[in-house]
Amino acid sequence: MRVPVVQHRSRRRRALGRRALWTGGELLVTAGVVLLLLVVHELWWTNREARQGAERQVQALERQWATPGTAQGGPPSSNSSPAGGSSPHRSTSADGSTSADGSTTVTGSADSATTPHRSQAYAILTIPRLHLRVPIAEGVSKQNVLNKGYVGHYPGTQQPGQAGNFALAGHRNTHGEPFRYLPRLRLKDTVQVETSAATYTYTVDKILPQTSASDSGVIRPIPRSIVKPAYGYSRPGYYITLTTCTPEFTSRYRMAVWGTLTSTHPR
Structure with missing residues (x-):
């Protein structure tokens, strides 16, 4: 009976093969762990960090506005409106109607023609349905504005309350x-x-569920989609536009929510 002889060369090949498989497995596991950490960082840590920073900024603006004689958090205030003066205690309406308390109302109330400094947080956006209260900063820079959890104001568009x-x-x-x-x-x-x-206070009256990322019409002075012209306005007014990417986890398209100014309450 012949006894099989295992040559040293065959043993070395098998050892090398096992080592290669082990090394490949380790690399795959390491890559998987790194990928998981990246996902956790993007989906959890960046949200946590940005939300905490945004909350602190909202609180800082509130303290700043509540302190008499300090520099304001936004552009210099103007207590006059396009249609005439308004008392600091009066309620104003975009349609020029009279408020329930009998105070005189005016058509619109521009905050100021002065543009805030780039990346400066100068206002607070509140959306009750979404339980959202977040700072508004000048510009749409990812690094200096959006990635901080702020909402960014498109340069070249109007300021709050302006026509x-x-x-x-x-x-x-x-x-x-x-x-x-x-x-x-x-x-x-x-x-x-x-x-x-x-x-x-703006009231939502139009919604564009999806349009091209390059649809510049949605942020024009009279907002109207140039991709889907059925969506938008046809005459001048006092508007707000909220834009974001859609669908989730992509940046292929944009959606827009539009509203019209319905009331102004001076501080």
């Missing part, structure tokens, strides 16, 4: 994701913008 379009952008996912639930907004929902001068 035209006050246009904002915010992340849908990661970095605080303030606009994650923007699709939950419905017609007649309210959106409030607080500044050092006043609180402006």
